[in-house]
Amino acid sequence: MIGYSLKRLASAIPTLFLLITVAFFLIRIAPGGPFDTERALPPEIEANLAAKYHLDEPLVVQYARYLWQIARFDLGPSFHYLDWSINDLISQGAPVSFTLGLLALIVALLIGVPVGAWAALRQNRPSDYAVMSTAMIGISVPNFVMAPLLILLFAITLGWLPAGGWAFEPSRMVLPVVTLALPMIAYIARITRGSMIEVLHSSFIRTARAKGMPEREVLLHHALKPALLPVISYLGPAAAAILTGSVVVERIFTIPGIGSYFVQGALNRDYTLVMGVVILYGVLIILFNFMVDLLYAWLDPRIRYDEGET
Amino acid sequence: MKPASSVLALALPVILLVGCGSQDDQSNPASPSASPLGLLAPPVEVALDEDGRPVAESLAESQILHRGNAEEPQTLDPHLAEGVPSSILLRDLFEGLATSQPDGRIVPGAAAHWDISRDGLVYTFYLRPDSRWSNGEPLTAADFVWSWQRVVDPQTGASYGRMLAPVKNAEAIFAGELGVEMLGVEALSDSSFQVTLESPTPYFLGLLTHPTTFPVYRPAIEQFGASHVRPGQLVSNGAYVLADWQVRSHIELARNPHYRAADQVIIERVFYYPFEDENTEFNRFRAGDLQWTYRVPSNQFGWLKNNMAESLMVAPWFGTYFFSFNLQRPPFQDNLALRQALNLAVNRDILTNSVTRFGEIPTYNLIPPGLPDYNPFVPEYAEWTQAEREAEARRLYAQAGYSEDNPLTVELRYNSSENHRRIAIAMSAMWKQVLGVRTRLINEEFRVFLQNRTQGRVTEVFRAGWIGDYQDAFTFLELFHSEHGRNDAGYANPSYDRLLEQISAERIPALRRNLLREAERMLLADQVVLPTYIYVSKRLVDPRLQGWAENVMDQHLTRHMYLLKSRTPGEPESPEADSAERGGS
Numbered sequence: 001m002i003g004y005s006l007k008r009l010a011s012a013i014p015t016l017f018l019l020i021t022v023a024f025f026l027i028r029i030a031p032g033g034p035f036d037t038e039r040a041l042p043p044e045i046e047a048n049l050a051a052k053y054h055l056d057e058p059l060v061v062q063y064a065r066y067l068w069q070i071a072r073f074d075l076g077p078s079f080h081y082l083d084w085s086i087n088d089l090i091s092q093g094a095p096v097s098f099t100l101g102l103l104a105l106i107v108a109l110l111i112g113v114p115v116g117a118w119a120a121l122r123q124n125r126p127s128d129y130a131v132m133s134t135a136m137i138g139i140s141v142p143n144f145v146m147a148p149l150l151i152l153l154f155a156i157t158l159g160w161l162p163a164g165g166w167a168f169e170p171s172r173m174v175l176p177v178v179t180l181a182l183p184m185i186a187y188i189a190r191i192t193r194g195s196m197i198e199v200l201h202s203s204f205i206r207t208a209r210a211k212g213m214p215e216r217e218v219l220l221h222h223a224l225k226p227a228l229l230p231v232i233s234y235l236g237p238a239a240a241a242i243l244t245g246s247v248v249v250e251r252i253f254t255i256p257g258i259g260s261y262f263v264q265g266a267l268n269r270d271y272t273l274v275m276g277v278v279i280l281y282g283v284l285i286i287l288f289n290f291m292v293d294l295l296y297a298w299l300d301p302r303i304r305y306d307e308g309e310t
Numbered sequence: 311m312k313p314a315s316s317v318l319a320l321a322l323p324v325i326l327l328v329g330c331g332s333q334d335d336q337s338n339p340a341s342p343s344a345s346p347l348g349l350l351a352p353p354v355e356v357a358l359d360e361d362g363r364p365v366a367e368s369l370a371e372s373q374i375l376h377r378g379n380a381e382e383p384q385t386l387d388p389h390l391a392e393g394v395p396s397s398i399l400l401r402d403l404f405e406g407l408a409t410s411q412p413d414g415r416i417v418p419g420a421a422a423h424w425d426i427s428r429d430g431l432v433y434t435f436y437l438r439p440d441s442r443w444s445n446g447e448p449l450t451a452a453d454f455v456w457s458w459q460r461v462v463d464p465q466t467g468a469s470y471g472r473m474l475a476p477v478k479n480a481e482a483i484f485a486g487e488l489g490v491e492m493l494g495v496e497a498l499s500d501s502s503f504q505v506t507l508e509s510p511t512p513y514f515l516g517l518l519t520h521p522t523t524f525p526v527y528r529p530a531i532e533q534f535g536a537s538h539v540r541p542g543q544l545v546s547n548g549a550y551v552l553a554d555w556q557v558r559s560h561i562e563l564a565r566n567p568h569y570r571a572a573d574q575v576i577i578e579r580v581f582y583y584p585f586e587d588e589n590t591e592f593n594r595f596r597a598g599d600l601q602w603t604y605r606v607p608s609n610q611f612g613w614l615k616n617n618m619a620e621s622l623m624v625a626p627w628f629g630t631y632f633f634s635f636n637l638q639r640p641p642f643q644d645n646l647a648l649r650q651a652l653n654l655a656v657n658r659d660i661l662t663n664s665v666t667r668f669g670e671i672p673t674y675n676l677i678p679p680g681l682p683d684y685n686p687f688v689p690e691y692a693e694w695t696q697a698e699r700e701a702e703a704r705r706l707y708a709q710a711g712y713s714e715d716n717p718l719t720v721e722l723r724y725n726s727s728e729n730h731r732r733i734a735i736a737m738s739a740m741w742k743q744v745l746g747v748r749t750r751l752i753n754e755e756f757r758v759f760l761q762n763r764t765q766g767r768v769t770e771v772f773r774a775g776w777i778g779d780y781q782d783a784f785t786f787l788e789l790f791h792s793e794h795g796r797n798d799a800g801y802a803n804p805s806y807d808r809l810l811e812q813i814s815a816e817r818i819p820a821l822r823r824n825l826l827r828e829a830e831r832m833l834l835a836d837q838v839v840l841p842t843y844i845y846v847s848k849r850l851v852d853p854r855l856q857g858w859a860e861n862v863m864d865q866h867l868t869r870h871m872y873l874l875k876s877r878t879p880g881e882p883e884s885p886e887a888d889s890a891e892r893g894g895s
Contacts, residue, residue, distance in 0.1 A: 031757065031758045031761045032758060032760060032761045033757075036760050037469065037760075038760065038796065039469065039472075039796070040764075040796040042485075043795075044484050045467055045468065045471060045484065048465060049467040052467060080384060081557070082384055082385035082390055082536065083387070083536060083540070088557075093557070093558070148593070152593075155593065155597050156593060156596050156597055162599065163593045163594050163596070163599060164590060164593065164594055165560075165583070165594070165599065166556075166559050251586045251590060253590070254558075254559070254590055256556060260558070264586075267755065267757070
């Protein structure tokens with residue numbers, strides 16, 4: 001197991017390197033630069049700005065400089081938010097996005113899994129259809145529709161919750177977390193239902209039942225665990241996505257997370273910011289996929305990594 | 311929606327449970343005084359004392375103001391900042407030699423008064439003896455000398471450094487030909503600061519309210535470098551100091567006890583919130599979280615007019631929305647008649663009444679009205695009826711060699727935005743209807759658009775627009791100098807360039823005024839641009855917030871403002887009014 005883990009982590013390095021390389025050159029292809037404005041700068045000042053940020057060097061030199069920088073865990077200065085470094089921006093925004101994302105993830109799991117399992121047990125009955133069509137709506141209603149509706153209802157009409165803004169306090173988190181969690185609840189419920197149905201039809205469940213095991217035990221112990229496998233593989237990338245924040249939710253609720261930096265960074269040609277969030281996202285994806293694989297091994301007795309190697 | 315909300319009902323308790331466990335018990339910055347549906351309690355009548363200040367009895371107990379801002383400021387270094395969101399904050403944090411009254415009038419600021427030499431070239435500013443930095447240190451003429459030298463130093467990379475171009479030797483210093491110590495500024499004593507100009511610049515005092523000319527605190531910059539603008543490190547000389555800065559959440563300013571007129575500042579604290587989305591800001595205002603917004607949703611005019619008329623503030627602004635023709639490429643190169651035809655075929659009234667709808671002012675000339683010493687040049691056809699203009703447009707179109715069988719095909723380029731798109735569609739429809747022109751609409755992401763405009767290799771007719779940097783017609787006219795970096799039309803007319811140079815050198819106001827008018831006339835006669843309307847500033851303001859006034863530069867300093875008591879203090883908003891409003895929406 002440890003050998004496998006080390007191998008997996010080592011293989012992450014070339015992946016990240018590739019990611020950084022591609023992203024670095026892609027963002028530079030975009031027309032325009034970080035210091036282009038409607039107010040034309042005198043050429044001398046433009047040249048000085050370029051020199052200050054090393055934009056006057058050949059791209060390959062800039063690339064090497066950048067690699068050397070990130071090897072020392074320094075993501076560089078922001079080209080747009082002049083008073084801050086990328087490390088500052090991400091360390092301020094990431095806790096916000098992580099908190100929201102984690103809460104949404106927990107909510108989604110706590111609701112999605114039981115609802116999905118419950119629907120599976122009532123397969124093709126009216127209650128199953130009701131739950132699954134609700135889930136379909138949850139998936140289809142985009143968050144830029146859901147969020148304003150929630151604000152209109154709970155913040156403006158009822159006045160129960162704030163319409164946006166951020167602080168580490170429950171009232172400010174409810175609406176964004178709900179907005180983030182709703183489609184995930186629906187996804188997880190659907191996935192759980194599907195795989196649960198499959199598992200319930202498999203021979204080991206039949207065996208368990210034949211042994212006279214109590215139904216409760218059969219479901220919780222034997223059925224749920226393997227039924228969760230597809231949910232887990234969905235969760236890997238989904239967790240990375242949700243923890244790095246959502247552009248839409250951040251805009252609508254004015255939340256200072258890092259989700260908007262993907263878009264803002266690209267629009268402002270804030271090269272280092274784009275790179276910073278790309279690297280963070282890449283690291284998280286690699287990390288979560290790795291964790292998913294480990295969880296798989298734990299949940300599914302058929303998968304044991306170290307044995308397979310002999 | 312029903313099923314979704316049942317899931318929601320399930321979700322709420324869980325989230326509340328989880329949420330309570332979270333770490334930080336930060337106090338809530340926005341303090342929602344939730345008034346449902348944005349129904350604001352009416353203020354009491356304001357009573358003013360003999361100085362025009364409100365009497366204490368009519369003021370609200372809590373003088374904390376929440377202002378919406380367009381976006382996260384790029385920086386709070388006054389010399390590096392650009393963009394309106396930063397300058398709003400910087401005018402609260404810092405004060406230049408001059409400052410502005412609520413109505414926009416320029417009055418002494420950090421300087422108590424000044425002398426101007428007879429030839430208009432030498433300005434001597436006498437600083438107030440009680441002027442201090444926010445750390446209590448005295449503000450001296452040497453601070454201004456160092457600050458202005460920093461602005462023109464090419465190493466600083468001041469984005470608005472050009473603001474100081476009228477000062478002697480500034481241009482040569484920008485270009486690296488002279489050292490910063492050659493700048494025409496001098497500290498005659500601790501309290502007198504002398505500026506020598508290259509040529510008389512009638513709008514020079516107006517530049518002094520621009521953040522680029524604000525003083526910065528040398529010891530902090532030398533000690534902290536780029537991070538001198540962080541809370542606890544930023545030393546400023548304005549009515550407020552930086553108390554807190556949470557990137558993309560809020561910036562909090564607190565009253566500066568060392569400000570020269572600290573006793574006249576009523577608002578204790580100001581919170582600025584950046585909003586990337588206008589609807590979000592609108593919702594926050596309706597929820598009672600804000601007393602002042604930066605903008606309003608552009609498609610909600612009807613609703614706002616009917617439901618929030620007492621909060622909707624619209625006023626002319628010092629900016630013009632126009633289109634430019636690329637004069638370096640066909641079809642507009644050397645084709646005056648065609649440019650004139652397209653100009654006359656656009657019905658400005660339809661654009662402002664049916665498309666933009668916020669009371670924008672239709673215009674046929676470039677420079678907005680409202681300047682103290684300039685009357686815009688209004689072309690003759692502005693007085694015609696639209697039918698007359700269209701007839702003339704058709705005549706010119708034919709003269710340019712186009713007809714129904716041989717229509718013009720043109721590309722209209724704009725940067726992606728809902729408002730620009732609607733205007734472009736309306737204009738192309740007018741061209742189609744009046745002339746039969748076939749228009750291809752091209753929208754581009756801002757920086758791509760900007761690059762295409764600057765290079766001028768693919769553009770034909772493109773969106774422009776300009777908000778004046780200082781209160782003078784020159785801020786618009788200089789854009790079309792053949793060597794100006796923003797002359798994206800590629801207008802190169804030696805007589806126009808000469809005219810601009812004459813304007814810069816002219817000392818007699820009346821003659822200068824004539825030259826400005828002549829330059830605007832020439833620009834319009836050559837039909838370099840197609841002006842459409844004068845911008846308006848539009849925002850929502852809590853009626854309890856007073857002390858401010860509309861002004862053409864759209865500058866609103868927090869230190870002039872104050873919050874009045876609601877008419878029924880302590881009482882919750884009347885429930886009948888609530889439900890009536892709710893039923894109506």
